[in-house]
Amino acid sequence: MLKKILTLLAIITVFCTGCAQKEQNVSSDLEKILERGNMIVGVKTDSYPFGYIDKNGKNAGYDIDIANLIGKEIFGQSGKVKFVPVTTSDRIMKLLSEDVDMLIATMSVNKTREQYLDFSSSYYIAGQAVLTRNISKIRSLKDLNGKKVVIIFGSTAESNLRAAVPNAKIIGYKTYNEAYNAIKTGKADAIVSDDSILLGYALKDKSVKLLPKRYTKEPYAVAFRKGHESDDLVRTVSGIINQAERTGKLKHIRHSHGLK
Numbered sequence: 001m002l003k004k005i006l007t008l009l010a011i012i013t014v015f016c017t018g019c020a021q022k023e024q025n026v027s028s029d030l031e032k033i034l035e036r037g038n039m040i041v042g043v044k045t046d047s048y049p050f051g052y053i054d055k056n057g058k059n060a061g062y063d064i065d066i067a068n069l070i071g072k073e074i075f076g077q078s079g080k081v082k083f084v085p086v087t088t089s090d091r092i093m094k095l096l097s098e099d100v101d102m103l104i105a106t107m108s109v110n111k112t113r114e115q116y117l118d119f120s121s122s123y124y125i126a127g128q129a130v131l132t133r134n135i136s137k138i139r140s141l142k143d144l145n146g147k148k149v150v151i152i153f154g155s156t157a158e159s160n161l162r163a164a165v166p167n168a169k170i171i172g173y174k175t176y177n178e179a180y181n182a183i184k185t186g187k188a189d190a191i192v193s194d195d196s197i198l199l200g201y202a203l204k205d206k207s208v209k210l211l212p213k214r215y216t217k218e219p220y221a222v223a224f225r226k227g228h229e230s231d232d233l234v235r236t237v238s239g240i241i242n243q244a245e246r247t248g249k250l251k252h253i254r255h256s257h258g259l260k
Contacts, residue, residue: 028230029101034074037075040099040101041100042100043059043061043064043086044105047105048204050063050105051106062257063104063106066104069244070240088105089153090154095224102223102233107119108126108221109219109220110156116226119221120224126196126220127214127216128156129192129193129195129214131183131209131211132190136209144168145167146169149168149171150191150192151170151172152172152176153172180208184205184208203258
């Protein structure tokens with residue numbers, strides 16, 4: 001009997017040792033990026049001035065500049081970032097399925113998301129606001145009771161809106177352009193979303209207005225898959241962002257896109 005027990009313990013020891021060696025041999029996300037020779041980033045294409053397609057058909061915006069800054073610091077040269085388009089509703093899925101290494105896509109940090117994602121230091125503070133037509137009599141959040149209000153699927157606006165304005169009739173869209181068209185065509189009365197994105201529509205179109213009050217604080221950060229494999233990458237990206245904030249580079253990039 002003792003011999004059988006000792007044999008079983010020996011098998012378990014060998015098995016566990018093999019598992020530990022296998023775990024130690026797993027490359028970190030940062031190592032994989034360096035070995036591949038480029039960084040794959042999920043970005044928005046409909047969220048001016050953060051992520052959009054410019055007149056030359058290129059990715060542009062504040063998030064794009066942040067991605068290029070990180071890529072240049074990691075590789076020591078430009079041109080090492082590959083952009084993959086994401087939407088608010090599919091961005092987390094694309095990250096978790098490893099289609100991208102990280103998300104730089106107006107991703108705000110909250111406690112729910114922190115349960116299954118890791119985040120870098122914040123690179124921008126947004127706040128949720130209301131966009132409506134200029135002719136509208138909506139003046140504040142409370143005026144949305146009984147109104148048709150658009151939110152973007154996958155954003156934090158829905159839960160905030162249901163808590164603050166329980167009688168609002170919430171309509172969801174996948175993209176900001178669809179949401180914007182809904183209020184332009186009268187299908188909805190207002191959009192509730194991050195001021196930084198809604199501001200882009202208000203600047204381009206004088207028939208809509210962004211109400212002045214901000215109802216939340218939404219820190220934007222780079223999002224990563226949660227786990228030890230991401231630790232080095234999270235620390236590296238946070239260090240780059242913190243350094244850019246200290247030197248004033250981040251402020252300069254913000255101002256170049258009309259952001260405060």
